[in-house]
Amino acid sequence: MKKINYLRALILMASIGSVLAFTIAPDEPKVQNKIIGLWEVGSGKARVKIVSYGEKFAGRLVWLKEPTYPDGTVKVDKNNQDESKRTVPLLGYTNLIGFVDKGNSKYEEGTIYDPENGNTYNCVITMTDDNTLEVRGYIGVSLFGRTDLWKRVILKK
Amino acid sequence: MNKGIILLFSCLFTCIGSVLAQNDTIKFEEEDFSQYGNVEATTPTKRFCSSKVLGLSPSKLISLGFDYQGSSTITAGGFAGFLEEDANINFNYGKRFAANLPVISNTKLLLSLGLTWWDNNYSFKNKEDLKNPFLKTLNDNGLRTTGVNITLFKPLNELWYVLAQSSFDFNGDFRANQLPASNQLKVSATALAGKKVHDRRMWGLGISRTYRAGEQALFPVFLYNYTFPNKKWGIEALLPARANVRYTVNARNLIFAGFELEGNSYRLNNLMDATSNLPYKALELRRSEFRPRITYEFSLYKFIWVSIQVGYRYNFRLNMDDGEFYRSPGNDTPYITTNNLRNTLYTGISLNLVSP
Numbered sequence: 001m002k003k004i005n006y007l008r009a010l011i012l013m014a015s016i017g018s019v020l021a022f023t024i025a026p027d028e029p030k031v032q033n034k035i036i037g038l039w040e041v042g043s044g045k046a047r048v049k050i051v052s053y054g055e056k057f058a059g060r061l062v063w064l065k066e067p068t069y070p071d072g073t074v075k076v077d078k079n080n081q082d083e084s085k086r087t088v089p090l091l092g093y094t095n096l097i098g099f100v101d102k103g104n105s106k107y108e109e110g111t112i113y114d115p116e117n118g119n120t121y122n123c124v125i126t127m128t129d130d131n132t133l134e135v136r137g138y139i140g141v142s143l144f145g146r147t148d149l150w151k152r153v154i155l156k157k
Numbered sequence: 158m159n160k161g162i163i164l165l166f167s168c169l170f171t172c173i174g175s176v177l178a179q180n181d182t183i184k185f186e187e188e189d190f191s192q193y194g195n196v197e198a199t200t201p202t203k204r205f206c207s208s209k210v211l212g213l214s215p216s217k218l219i220s221l222g223f224d225y226q227g228s229s230t231i232t233a234g235g236f237a238g239f240l241e242e243d244a245n246i247n248f249n250y251g252k253r254f255a256a257n258l259p260v261i262s263n264t265k266l267l268l269s270l271g272l273t274w275w276d277n278n279y280s281f282k283n284k285e286d287l288k289n290p291f292l293k294t295l296n297d298n299g300l301r302t303t304g305v306n307i308t309l310f311k312p313l314n315e316l317w318y319v320l321a322q323s324s325f326d327f328n329g330d331f332r333a334n335q336l337p338a339s340n341q342l343k344v345s346a347t348a349l350a351g352k353k354v355h356d357r358r359m360w361g362l363g364i365s366r367t368y369r370a371g372e373q374a375l376f377p378v379f380l381y382n383y384t385f386p387n388k389k390w391g392i393e394a395l396l397p398a399r400a401n402v403r404y405t406v407n408a409r410n411l412i413f414a415g416f417e418l419e420g421n422s423y424r425l426n427n428l429m430d431a432t433s434n435l436p437y438k439a440l441e442l443r444r445s446e447f448r449p450r451i452t453y454e455f456s457l458y459k460f461i462w463v464s465i466q467v468g469y470r471y472n473f474r475l476n477m478d479d480g481e482f483y484r485s486p487g488n489d490t491p492y493i494t495t496n497n498l499r500n501t502l503y504t505g506i507s508l509n510l511v512s513p
Contacts, residue, residue: 063190097183138513
């Protein structure tokens with residue numbers, strides 16, 4: 001009899017555990033972080049999709065105004081300092097990585113990659129409103145840097 | 158000064174080394190990129206042209222350089238009872254430090270503050286035999302320039318922009334350990350408006366109050382930056398100050414052929430003090446050099462670039478005036494004295510921190 005009660009208690013606990021696990025354990029945050037989405041860079045020549053991975057955020061180039069060279073071949077990361085990456089297509093390239101939400105609409109500790117010169121810069125992103133990002137790439141200290149304004153865009157239905 | 162510069166570059170290397178190495182890996186899901194071509198803006202967007210064209214050489218945030226000019230001769234004109242004198246110069250040399258810090262740098266405005274320190278020292282043969290006081294001050298003190306400058310680039314829209322630049326420099330024969338005097342201050346300014354025709358071409362037209370020809374002058378200025386469609390060749394010009402044809406070996410190696418018109422007006426207070434009873438208000442040296450040259454610039458390590466220059470120093474003007482004034486067209490006030498500096502080869506090297 002005792003053995004049956006023990007079994008029932010175990011089943012009950014396992015059931016409660018499963019329900020709780022499904023209720024509070026998913027990786028997806030309850031409210032999606034506002035930085036996640038599709039952004040157009042200041043020049044209007046590229047669009048970057050920002051996503052989360054773990055506790056961090058990254059972005060990749062998903063659209064280029066000029067995705068090919070004049071001869072029709074696909075643009076690649078030809079200026080990368082790592083020779084093995086110079087044939088990687090720019091479309092789909094991860095150009096933002098490592099950003100941590102520090103609160104107050106600031107995302108820090110990340111880097112931004114500039115395919116035009118093959119350099120990676122420290123970067124701080126500030127969300128000035130729901131649809132605008134101030135993306136500042138800099139060298140070492142923020143003074144040696146440049147800020148670009150990115151605007152949120154959405155897919156047409 | 159030297160220790161400060163070494164410390165500064167040490168800090169910069171440390172800063173550059175601190176650019177985070179991101180070892181994160183992220184696996185994006187497969188998706189159809191063509192969908193991202195069909196989007197709509199969430200807010201109205203006004204775009205502005207940038208201050209650069211594609212392929213333009215990187216701008217220098219901090220630059221530390223050394224200039225060396227080969228042997229030459231000089232004939233110093235006679236003045237105030239001193240006789241004309243010929244002298245041989247072993248070489249000229251000088252440090253060149255410049256910082257250009259972007260205080261505001263965003264898509265709507267670029268405002269930068271700069272600092273400059275240049276010196277030009279003269280090493281004479283038989284310097285103990287020099288009699289002409291002008292040659293003595295060149296030997297004992299050299300010529301120096303230090304000052305601040307401010308540059309503003311304001312895009313008006315996607316096509317048009319205005320650019321203004323002003324510098325406040327002390328020029329004179331003050332020594333490196335001497336503070337310059339207020340009467341050695343010279344102000345230069347440039348204003349221009351222009352158009353960024355497309356990603357590879359921009360031009361501008363304006364006016365400049367400058368000392369590049371040695372004395373105060375008003376020049377029309379023409380800015381032209383262009384990169385040819387093959388992205389290998391380009392032109393970088395701000396006439397009449399400088400112009401270069403650029404060949405891009407790759408994003409980290411650039412070769413230039415061109416010229417620079419380099420000049421200033423120097424108040425020679427030490428010469429005035431050392432020579433009693435001169436019948437002048439002040440001595441103002443009008444120096445200008447035309448320098449055709451070839452330059453090779455390359456990335457040494459990340460954002461640290463090296464620039465190596467070889468060229469010819471053609472002396473355009475090295476004359477002395479009685480005090481500072483504007484020699485307007487039609488004003489034929491004679492110089493106190495004219496000096497003839499012969500031309501020679503020169504070379505320069507600089508270490509630079511370049512901008513993102």
